Amino acid sequence: MRTVGAIAAAILLGTVLTGPAAAAETPPVPETLCTVTDPRVDELSGLVSDGEQWYGINDGGERVEVFVLGRDCAVRKVLTEGTDPYDVEDLARAPDGTLWLSDTGDNRADRKTVALLALSPQGKVALHRLTYPDGPHDAEALLLDRSGTPYLITKDVLGDSKVYRPAAPLASPGPTPLEKVGSLKFETTGTPGGPVGSFGSALVTGAASTVDGTVVALRTYTDAYLYAAPDGDVVAALRRPPVRVPLPGEKQGEALAFEPDGTLLSGGEGTGQPIRAVRGAAALATRTAATPPAAPAGATGAPGAETDGAGLPVLPAAGIVLVVALGGWLGVSKLRRRRR
Template structure:
């Protein structure tokens, strides 16, 4: 399996950013009904860790071999409300983002941390500005969790805790960044609307911490992280877009240690399988350039100084697009509420 993926790496690395379409290879088929609504994925290089959107009344993480077979299940006694993503810390702790809130009804959201020894902790969190639905979790180089919201209209919002997490009382969150994404023509998603190409449905960090990835139903966006590890700053920079076409409900994304980007979707309606796909060498497309010591050009020579490149256009969508987005948002909320099974709040 690794040989075909390695062969594709050259194709990916020669593709240009944003407008290019890197090679996306099918790796293996997921057939376990335990992952019919796969929403989060992580990798340690040998195994994949996956979480289902609809829980069985307890925290469950399915551990997969690299042929998509479930080899074991990690459980925790907590009864989650709506787990939407997961991240794997360097020490082997699995962090689950219990942050889904389609109906905007939750007073708190939560993170579940499951250690390699099987112990688990529950950390409740509160937003500073009202309720949000969120499906993406990122851990920065210091292990600080960042939650990215799913916004049908306007920019996705990035939140992180204002203090160390505590299992004794909810920890307040603060907004630290906004992520602007434009609609694309990449096919896929639950609705035929460009709105679904802007909704953030998952996140991942490269193993060296130098690239952050956010995905929508149809595309992945790769953000170079500066040397100081400032993830909030990285998420407001211009990303590299990697199309992930024809995923009916694409919500899972991860990095292998070698920089391969992994993508997966929920089962399509009436389907009995989905596919984990790979974009070899993807992290290299967005890795920050090495720091150089090249001196600045001489000043006062009479030549006109070069103007800085114009900032990327991050203007909001037009009024007509807002109306269309509002209609699509209502449809998405209806779909989410219809799909969400009754859960007890964390």
């Protein structure tokens, strides 16, 4: 568990956004498409779609393993390879069909490197190790922009998620250094769901992008945030006010994906959990494309947020203690899946 001082020191300056929706219209309510009942898919943490079928991964695992799901949520095939990851958390798909597994989970903040695993359509894996410029982070969200550049978004118990991308072309096995390109401020929303109460709505657990890269999305346990990226620039997109799409009632929502038509898909950990759809979600975000970007990287505080002189959020002492305790609980609850 991190101390209060360590968490406060981890709040870095950067591109800062809050979570409120920018759109005036109400997003559609998620509809259940099917339920994942296969016991092999008991911790769905990442999801992508190729327009015909879905690809999903479990949290953690002892080998590269991607489940190919039909639109009835049944497992049609399992793509496997012997590489043993540490803690896979998210999944992205490149236009050429390569599946990118984000081996970036680090609940104990003790990893010297994290990794991306690229599974080609031919079934071969390329390992790309990565190093943070400022120490370990737990990251459960991966984005690919239209050029194939990966972005990692951290999961922070204070809702201040950092955004990183490779500072050089990816090497195999690496490591390749990462650079911090901004941060995102999430606040609690009151949307029900998740394993940790209201604090779950400030913890980033997954990400997705549309096929053409014009909309990117991040999710917490309870909500999705959609950002317009008309030129495919992820950093510029994350400076825009997002559209918030509530995803209420998910037991432990971590998976997020877009269908080619812009439908948003969501799912989560636990046997018997549904995959749900929010139709027309991407269009909600594109209608915000004309909104001017927020302050450039280096701005402090958050719009409407109460800050102290250093630009750090002002939190009651009792609230800090509760958040720190929550962070420890989240880490301990997943140690059973960690072998190293």
